[in-house]
Amino acid sequence: MVFLPQEVILKKRDGENLAAEDIARFIAGFAGGKVSEAQAAAFAMAIYFQGMDMGERVALTLAMRDSGNVLDWSDLDGPVADKHSTGGVGDNVSLMLAPILAGLGIFVPMISGRGLGHTGGTLDKFDAIPGYETSPDNALFRKVVKAAGCAIIGQTADLAPADKALYAIRDVTATVESVPLITASILSKKLAAGLDALILDVKTGSGAFMPTLEQSQNLAESLVAVSNGAGLKTGALITDMNEPLASAAGNGLEVRNAVDFLTGAHRDKRLEDVTLSLCAELVLMVGKATTPDEARKLVEAVLETGRAVEHFARMVAALGGPADFIDNMNSHLVPAPIIRDVFAEEQGKVCAIDTRGVGMAVVALGGGRTTPTDSIDHRVGFDRLAGLGTSIDARTPIARIHAADEASAADAETRLRAAYLLGGDAPAHPLIAGRVARR
The missing domain is CATH 3.40.1030.10 (Nucleoside phosphorylase/phosphoribosyltransferase catalytic domain)
Structure with a gap:
């Protein structure tokens, strides 16, 4: 029977579970150019709204694995x-x-x-x-x-x-x-x-x-x-x-x-x-x-x-x-032109950190991407970042910045200060919050 990708999309759109064979044929067709990008987008959107049970997820994972090569390490004398x-x-x-x-x-x-x-x-x-x-x-x-x-x-x-x-x-x-x-x-x-x-x-x-x-x-x-x-x-x-x-x-x-x-x-x-x-x-x-x-x-x-x-x-x-x-290492890792401490505008204990905000401050320095094709400055970022519970004052910075120029340094310093909340004691966050063992 001729495979029609739109029928797979229709089934998932309407909340039906997909057979492993249908998923495999859809992904193989996509990898081989027989399923269009528009159909793949519709497939993804149908999954976004309707979800997949564990059997479907296994089938999708295996189909995507099998779209290319699978490495074989049997010649090694130890586990991989x-x-x-x-x-x-x-x-x-x-x-x-x-x-x-x-x-x-x-x-x-x-x-x-x-x-x-x-x-x-x-x-x-x-x-x-x-x-x-x-x-x-x-x-x-x-x-x-x-x-x-x-x-x-x-x-x-x-x-x-x-x-x-x-x-x-x-x-x-x-x-x-x-x-x-x-x-x-x-x-x-x-x-x-x-x-x-x-x-x-x-x-x-x-x-x-x-x-x-x-x-x-x-x-x-x-x-x-x-x-x-x-x-x-x-x-x-x-x-x-x-x-x-x-x-x-x-x-x-x-x-x-x-x-x-x-x-x-x-x-x-x-x-x-x-x-x-x-x-x-x-x-x-x-x-x-x-x-x-x-x-x-x-x-x-x-x-x-x-x-x-x-x-x-x-x-x-x-x-x-x-x-x-x-x-x-110091001779091989090129330092940034600007290296200085970043101080908070007030004092107190670090009670919360917007960690995403810290990451975006690195991006603002040129150390990350806003699009996949952006180039990266590997010199920039922060070190000596203060952790939760650290007491910050005029002598204790929240971090040390490494920047390529004054404009990016000023922007990243503003972002970093905004990411740090000073006040009382920080709430407890267990470092390892859970474990999911092999079933």
Whole structure:
């Protein structure tokens, strides 16, 4: 029987559940040019309003995965794992997590994205490192994963291409915030990466795409159920984004923060707890430990012995970055022309932070994008960001700004001050607000 994409759209528009075969044929047709962009837009809008049950979500995820190649890591002598974050401000966890796991014999072929809106992108951080190749060919990608234990790169054209095309349509048709579509978009790429295990870091709070705990829990449960239903062992932590996770926000500054973390020169406490918790979850999932306590001790040991920073250095060098990046970071990360403290106009304790506002202040400095084609200034951003509960006065700044010029500095300073509310004690926000285990 001839496949008619409009019949699939009609069924979903009217609230019917779609058969897995119909979803597969629709996505294959879209990837092959036989389903138009207009039909894909109508399909996305129908899903936005009518939703999808878990069976449909699994079918959509698998169909998008199968629109391109699926990597095979069977030649490696250890488990293959990865992490995905739903995005936030000062979230540079991937830069530490991948080499920590590599130091434990867990291979991490991490396929990451760029920032858009108020959230930073992992690839943009690595672009701050001179020579680092974020788009290697498949042969180099495999070589680096095998030699360094980890490689952090961008999505290649042959991995889940239907997702990339459908996301572009969702972005201009106001259908991005659909949980079924978000689920399929995230997981199709991870399933195409050929993983044995996946941990998800689902953010909640003022800097998260899902600001309420209920929304974050809903997304986490969808992601875990669909990923496991599609055959990938997956769990999730719901973590706090009511303040920046690291004390730095901005691409080069977050790289510096990550290297300081790996070497032990400086570790932000909240960042350390989230990073090690996510690592420990994956260590348990791949069978490297049998109890949470044992997993945490293994992760801490690989960090303290220096094995993690060694794997980071090997990854950077193997992907074209400086061989002496760790030892001579200051000579490789170009500083911004303007560096100065930002003080509040009053004093008191930091009782609330509009974390999204902090992220937009970085964008205003040139450290983020308002459109996908915008260029980024990797030098700019903030460090020494004050956290909730910090007492601010004439001697204690809320941050230190790194700016390219006075005009952008003045605008970003105004935005940053507006993002910080001073007053009494801050409400308590648990750092790890929830956990969704593999079912």
